[in-house]
Amino acid sequence: MPRQMHLGAFLRPISIHTGAWRYPGAWPDANFNLAPLKRLIRTLEAAKFDAFFMADHLAVLNMPTDALKRSHTVTSFEPFTLLSALSQVTERIGLVATASTTYDGPFHVARRFASLDHLSEGRAGWNVVTTGNPETSHNFGNEEHLAHADRYVRAREFYDVVTGLWDSWADDAFVRDVNSGIFFDPAKLHVLNHRGPAFSVRGPLNIARPVQGWPVIVQAGASEAGRQLAAETAEVIFGASSTLADGRAFYADVKARMAAVGRDPDDLKILPAAFVVVGDTAAEAKLKRDRLDSLVHYDSGIRSLSIALDYDVSAFDPDGPLPDIPESNASKSARDRMVAYARATGATIRQLAAKVGSYAGLAFVGTAETIANQMEAWLEERGSDGFNVMFPFVPGGLDDFTSKVVPELQRRGLFRSDYVGSTLRDHLGLSRPANRFFE
Ligand SMILES: Cc1cc2nc3c(=O)[nH]c(=O)nc-3n(C[C@H](O)[C@H](O)[C@H](O)COP(=O)(O)O)c2cc1C
Numbered sequence: 001m002p003r004q005m006h007l008g009a010f011l012r013p014i015s016i017h018t019g020a021w022r023y024p025g026a027w028p029d030a031n032f033n034l035a036p037l038k039r040l041i042r043t044l045e046a047a048k049f050d051a052f053f054m055a056d057h058l059a060v061l062n063m064p065t066d067a068l069k070r071s072h073t074v075t076s077f078e079p080f081t082l083l084s085a086l087s088q089v090t091e092r093i094g095l096v097a098t099a100s101t102t103y104d105g106p107f108h109v110a111r112r113f114a115s116l117d118h119l120s121e122g123r124a125g126w127n128v129v130t131t132g133n134p135e136t137s138h139n140f141g142n143e144e145h146l147a148h149a150d151r152y153v154r155a156r157e158f159y160d161v162v163t164g165l166w167d168s169w170a171d172d173a174f175v176r177d178v179n180s181g182i183f184f185d186p187a188k189l190h191v192l193n194h195r196g197p198a199f200s201v202r203g204p205l206n207i208a209r210p211v212q213g214w215p216v217i218v219q220a221g222a223s224e225a226g227r228q229l230a231a232e233t234a235e236v237i238f239g240a241s242s243t244l245a246d247g248r249a250f251y252a253d254v255k256a257r258m259a260a261v262g263r264d265p266d267d268l269k270i271l272p273a274a275f276v277v278v279g280d281t282a283a284e285a286k287l288k289r290d291r292l293d294s295l296v297h298y299d300s301g302i303r304s305l306s307i308a309l310d311y312d313v314s315a316f317d318p319d320g321p322l323p324d325i326p327e328s329n330a331s332k333s334a335r336d337r338m339v340a341y342a343r344a345t346g347a348t349i350r351q352l353a354a355k356v357g358s359y360a361g362l363a364f365v366g367t368a369e370t371i372a373n374q375m376e377a378w379l380e381e382r383g384s385d386g387f388n389v390m391f392p393f394v395p396g397g398l399d400d401f402t403s404k405v406v407p408e409l410q411r412r413g414l415f416r417s418d419y420v421g422s423t424l425r426d427h428l429g430l431s432r433p434a435n436r437f438f439e
Contacts, residue, residue, distance in 0.1 A: 006386030019295030047402035051094030054079035063303035087120035094424030096125035110165035122211035122423030132331035152225035168204035222333035231257030239272035247383030301357025
């Protein structure tokens with residue numbers, strides 16, 4: 001039996017591609033319309049996906065209105081409210097929400113995820129992000145975005161507080177003894193009393209321990225600090241490697257870091273984001289991708305490039321190479337990848353804008369068979385444990401994947417034909433964490 005892969009579906013925005021909402025036959029409003037989202041998550045569940053993933057940003061994209069006006073991301077549901085609603089129309093698929101350690105509070109986060117885990121009967125996951133978009137600070141009364149290194153120090157303490165709060169109650173704390181009138185056993189309550197550099201949180205959490213013990217911990221940072229945090233804490237990584245060689249290096253690095261901190265490398269699943277365009281022939285798939293890319297305006301592409309580089313490159317000669325640009329305090333890994341690509345290829349600013357504006361990361365474009373071949377190679381060569389799939393548009397691009405690629409993966413024994421357990425931990429093969437205060 002070959003090793004099986006795990007599949008997440010990246011659904012906020014419903015497609016990362018700026019042209020997605022304009023593709024012929026696409027639902028232009030799907031990002032912000034409950035009925036289509038219900039239909040999409042049910043389709044993903046029927047295809048036995050591990051999880052439905054909601055990215056989140058606490059500001060609109062940091063670009064001028066002239067470029068922003070072309071983006072379908074400006075109106076999206078808040079992840080918890082949407083996933084709470086979707087938890088009621090699904091039974092098995094995992095529900096991963098993003099919450100920021102820079103702009104949220106650990107008590108709020110612990111409570112909301114515990115709530116979602118109970119509402120969904122054990123299907124919640126927390127994508128821990130430190131928030132790269134510097135504009136976010138202006139929505140929270142701060143002039144300056146916290147520095148990259150400080151964001152990660154804070155993230156580690158945030159994680160310790162959240163997981164400590166989830167362990168506030170033993171699993172059997174609530175005796176609800178009607179005769180004696182005792183609702184909970186005080187010996188099974190732990191008050192955290194956390195006092196640290198960034199947070200003072202007394203506890204306990206005012207909700208029972210999550211069904212999964214802890215919701216699944218997901219992480220997506222790829223910088224040095226991001227990798228280290230992931231190695232110490234994460235159970236899933238949404239990676240951003242764009243080639244198999246990079247994927248293998250990233251995989252080996254993070255799993256070695258885990259061993260160094262005493263964790264079993266199998267306790268973390270690495271799922272790179274993969275943009276997948278399916279055609280009945282290779283030529284048709286390429287045509288779809290080209291058509292999609294042609295729907296991205298230069299004004300939008302140049303701004304996406306400026307975001308990726310965290311530097312306004314709109315004043316440079318569009319037909320010249322990328323000049324040297326100063327260091328940045330935003331997301332480091334995305335920026336480094338783009339600079340390396342520009343240097344290696346000598347691409348012009350216009351070419352870089354076209355690439356970033358239309359999605360520059362890992363893409364599988366081909367037939368169900370060639371896509372399955374590529375996915376299989378990543379799995380076999382330890383470039384990943386599966387993928388966080390991004391669809392080119394919905395519903396067509398998503399349906400192509402679930403109706404063509406998934407059966408091909410199943411036929412090869414690379415993906416489940418049915419769910420075995422009921423929680424997100426079950427799907428991912430992760431054990432339920434013991435309560436550090438009671439077990
Ligand atoms: C697949 C994927 C999904 C991500 N989702 C989010 C998100 O929802 N919200 C967010 O603020 N950042 C998100 N990020 C960004 C990461 O959390 C992180 O900020 C970024 O990868 C840079 O981290 P680094 O500075 O450690 O390299 C995502 C990254 C990837 C690769």
